Amino acid sequence: MKQFYIQAASSEPPIIIGLAADSGCDKSTFMRRLTSVFGGEAAPPKGGNPDSNTLISDMTTVVCLDDYHSLDRTGRKEKGVTALHPHANDFDLMYEQVKAIKEGRAIEKPIYNHGTGCLDPPERVDPSKIFVIEGLHPMFDARVWELLDLSISLDISDDVKFAWKIQRDMVKRGHSLEGIKASIASRKRDFDAYIGKDPQKQHADVVIQVLPTELIPGDNEGKILRVRMIMKEGVPNFEHVYLFDEGSTISWVPCGRKLTCSYPGIKFAYGPEVYYGHEVSVLEMDGQFNKLEELIYVESHLSNTSSKFYGEITQQMLSHADYPGSKNGTGFFRTIVGLKIREIYESLRLKKAEKKELTKVQAF
Structure with a gap:
């Protein structure tokens, strides 16, 4: 045993x-x-x-x-x-x-x-x-x-995953292109059957989906990314993040006086969808920030981020500006998920404390 x-x-x-x-x-x-x-x-x-x-x-x-x-x-x-x-x-x-x-x-x-x-x-x-x-x-x-x-x-798309593995394994580890392709091919059947398709994603409360950009037609380099944060409705202690107007369908290109953008620009989207039969809300970012400190302008248009003060997401991102993905949606949405986990922890801790107090009162 x-x-x-x-x-x-x-x-x-x-x-x-x-x-x-x-x-x-x-x-x-x-x-x-x-x-x-x-x-x-x-x-x-x-x-x-x-x-x-x-x-x-x-x-x-x-x-x-x-x-x-x-x-x-x-x-x-x-x-x-x-x-x-x-x-x-x-x-x-x-x-x-x-x-x-x-x-x-x-x-x-x-x-x-x-x-x-x-x-x-x-x-x-x-x-x-x-x-x-x-x-x-x-x-x-x-x-x-x-x-x-x-x-x-x-959920990293095959195109992006292949580009990332080339950057990591070929450039940093000296692996051959043929070896990388063989490694991916050897895992694909089991990945599709047990990891990448229905078995686990359908159960996830939050999916961070990483796709090739739609801002550059035919791009497959994996440097500019389209990232979607898919949030299942009805998750206990989790309020989905929304852009401008909760429940609406939004497309927003904020480049201009308040957000520095070079080619190919940056685009946000938000709206309801159905994902594996579940009602979800999706927040999307395509492109990347030129100046990370300007993220606060985007942050100011989001609600339910679980931040404790104005600019906390931007502060978190700036404090780890050297981390991979800091200028695109991978770092942005992962940071938000971190704040959500903190909120869930604090909410559950409060509920346990209230239950404990109630038990004491009932004991008298």
Whole structure:
């Protein structure tokens, strides 16, 4: 029998966030933006395995779901499956450990060593106020998905993903173009079946969809992006962000005296849609900012951003101007999602405190 947890429930169990995305979708930058909202830089556990995938900051813990691989690299090769295939992952252990964290218990979690392709001895992970599970399958198993307080999917189109992988693997890692194409092709069947199509995106509360720009016909370089934040209606403690007029259909090109724009310009859109049978609201940005400080002009036209003061989104973006995506919708919308997670945490904490007070009153 595997040991799932090692201590009694804490007084304040965490909220659980699930982030689904394929390899190469820049989840790490998302995590850095998220943890910065709550303060402190995310870092591996002190004194632990240097190959740990876990990141801890003042209020957050981020666990990589690669640690729940049931097959190491050799085992996957022998069975002819990729890491995306369910047979290569231990969903029972994932469920038991996320459930334990949800109940305020520490766990002994495996470590998947990306260098060796093997599973290292487990590490202790304690509950934190914000607990994020990120990787390929946070919403694949219904038991795990139902434990999430907010589920997010990064949906990167094939064209953009290919451009990003070339920039990362060919330019930075010295991989050949043929090798990159072969790697993508080897994962495509399992990605479509278990990650990219219906199985997880339909369950996500928020989808950040990254597409090629429509401002440059036929563009496939992946440098100018069209990014859509798809927000499901009726999510507890989550009010969707809207542009100008809630529920309306808006198209806005703000370039002019208050927003510096060079070719191909910048365009925003907002409106209701239906996504996998769910009513959603969609906020879209196509293009990029020339001067990041001018983002405050766009921010002033948005409502329900969950910011605590005027200009907080712009401040967050400027403080991390060196992060990838800071001038386009990927950084902009990921920052907003970080503020939304903070609001959900504070709302749930308040409800727990009110429930506790009510229990005390009823006891007298």
